[in-house]
Amino acid sequence: MTMSPPVLVVTQLDDATADVVIEELSRRGVPVARVDPADFPDTVIVKARVDASGLGGEIQTATRTVALDEVRSVYWRRPRPYAAPAGLDEQEARWCADQARYGLGGILAALPGAHYVNHPWRNRAAEYKPAQLAAAAQCGLRVPPTLLTNDVDEGRRFVAEYGPVVYKPLYNSDYTDPQGHALTVWVEEVAPQDLNAGVGRTMHLFQQRVDKVADVRLTAVGDRLFAVRIDGAPGLDWRRYYDDLTYTLIDVPPGVAKGVRDYLAVFGLAYGAFDFGFDSFGMWHWYECNPNGQFAWFPAHITSQITAAIADQLQQPDQDRR
Structure with a gap:
């Protein structure tokens, strides 16, 4: 019996959002393979080739073998960073991780004919807040007055003019306390007197509340x-x-x-x-x-509807889903 084309889910093992989609696809009888780039090269083996017909070959995980030119869809979720084998010095490890990122990462982003939800490069481009703000305004969405600056005086003028104003981080970087506990920078209201020389150390985003x-x-x-x-x-x-x-x-x-x-x-x-x-x-x-x-943190009756819509995208990428 010929297997139908698989869906490739690019994510780490503990991803509750990906898990509910994988369960739905499995219930529908759609083959699924999960790959985490951080498992390369320890438990992921790649045999890729490029010739006149394009990209081909296969990727092997601990439990699956997937032909690169047969993947119907890619669900790009939250993979861990590209890694290197243990035992290397810092420079060698960095070099190996870079080769993995541009090698394996380039392969996963170029699967012929695959439908991406979303393509990793489009995800990355869409993560930049200034580009988001400009696009939202361009598309007619109501965007609150916003300032991006590293000038403390300009920040104080903006807060005085548009207050109440909140501060938002531009990117949620990993941040820990001295004991290694994860910390989160929340959206907080700021007053002119709250702004100090620290504003000049990097870019800040202030927005009318x-x-x-x-x-x-x-x-x-x-x-x-x-x-x-x-x-x-x-x-x-x-x-x-x-x-x-x-x-x-x-x-x-x-x-x-x-x-x-x-x-x-x-x-x-x-x-x-x-x-x-x-x-x-x-x-x-x-x-x-x-x-x-x-x-996936929504109540089940909401999560199930979103899950089904994503599974539809991945299962039938060529169909009109309006």
């Missing part, structure tokens, strides 16, 4: 939009208060829906997790889009 009554997480899978109203957060950043939150599926206004779909087109994304603030007048204020955002 939205007078919101709720938050909205809108998950876009192709043309299918799943908007969830989030209530119950006692503070600015709802991610700090998961135990207090309630979730309600709501309709998406036509103007927001068009802006979201146009935004996906700008970056060439098949998936995006958009965050909005919802005010008392019913206006949606755009905050950001995570091109690889989580969704």
Whole structure:
């Protein structure tokens, strides 16, 4: 019996969001192979070739062998960083990791005919907040006044003019305390007197605070939009208060829906997790889009709908999913 073309899931082992999609694909009888680039070269073997017919060969994991030219779709989630074998000195390890990144990474990003959700290079391009802000405004989404600067005086002027203002990190880097505990930089309100010489040490993002009554997480899978109203957060950043939150599926206004779909087109994304603030007048204020955002923490009746939409994309990439 001939196996149908597989879906390749590029992620680490403990990824709850990928797990629910893999379970759904398996329930549908779709072959799935999971690969984590950090397992190369210890438990991942690559035999790739390029000739007049293009890229071919195979990739072997501890449990699967996948023909590179038969992959129907790639679900690019959250793989660990490329690594090197143990026992090498720092320079050799860095060299081997770079060869893996540009070798294996280049192969995984060039699978012939595969549909990507999302392509890793498009994910990377869509992670830059200034590009996000510019694209959202271009697409007609309501973007709060925002300042990007390393000038403390300019920051103070902006806070005085547009206050109340919040500070947001431009990228969620790994950050730990001296004991090795992971730390998170939350969205916080700032006053002019809070800004000091530290502003001059790197780029900062300041944004007018939205007078919101709720938050909205809108998950876009192709043309299918799943908007969830989030209530119950006692503070600015709802991610700090998961135990207090309630979730309600709501309709998406036509103007927001068009802006979201146009935004996906700008970056060439098949998936995006958009965050909005919802005010008392019913206006949606755009905050950001995570091109690889989580969704499996929603209640089951919401998670299952998003999971099915992603599985549809991966299972039938050539079909119109509108």
